[in-house]
Amino acid sequence: MNMDVQEYLPFLVPLLLLQLVLMLTALVMIIRQEHFKYLNKVVWIIIVLVLNIIGPILYFVLERR
């Protein structure tokens, strides 16, 4: 199994990096934002942390207009 992970690194590293960029950007924006249209700061942070890709996308669509 260890062997397999090595083999898949060319996929996993960029995938993780891209998801991280998405998540971190959303988190920074949430922390800086004062007023939310839906939900509140804590809930948005949880959503972004738990649902990867979909969480940040939801945040950008619903809160950033």
Added chain:
Amino acid sequence: MNQMLPLFKKEFIESWRNFKFAAILIVFAIIGILSPFTALILPDILGMVMDDSGITVEIPESTTLDSYMQFFSNMNQMGLVIFVIVFGSILTHEFSRNTLVNLVTKGLKRTNVIVVKALFLMLVWTIGYALSALVAYMYTIYYWDEPVDHLVLAFAMTWVYGLFIISLILLASTLFTNSFIAVLFSVVAAVIVMLMAGIHPDAAAYLPQYLIGNNVGLLAGEIDPEDVLGSMAITAVLSLVFILLAIIRFKKVPMN
């Protein structure tokens, strides 16, 4: 023209500031990486499941076609859906925030608004899709390195379908003005109508839906490039007509 450039810039800055542009690029890049990856690990996963349940079946190694099959199924479903969700509100949010009123009363031509929105969405879609296709292509030639026929045309099919979806977004936005949900539903409704019309075999080959159902069929040689052209031409014409209708309708939308 001198009205369009600032408008275009405004769209670009707006989608850059709210991170939608970058987000869609990231999501499309993820689709581009994920698709060959799924194709690569699927036989391994199947093998493990088979071993656990004690079945011994020879699982064929994945091929270039599997990789593209994953790419097109991800792109045509997840990619397009996310694109519509992220950029579907491009016109409706102007209505709901009344941001266009000042510009239009100060002499901004309404036609330009739609044209610029359409061009901007096309640009975002083209860049995002090209990025995704390129990433998937690079991984695929690196891991499998088997040539396939008509690859560019297969990629172009989904691209043209995306343009069609963009025209649908704009037309629905001008019809329902400030309701993003109505835009989402009308795009979904249009797709469902096309799927139902596609049940009839004679009509199926001429519907836009044909484009995103047959990417892999084209690569595998099940259909010929000529078979695609009919539906491609119809989709392109429909997109133009929808954008024209959107312009005509937008000129009559009351704004206050």
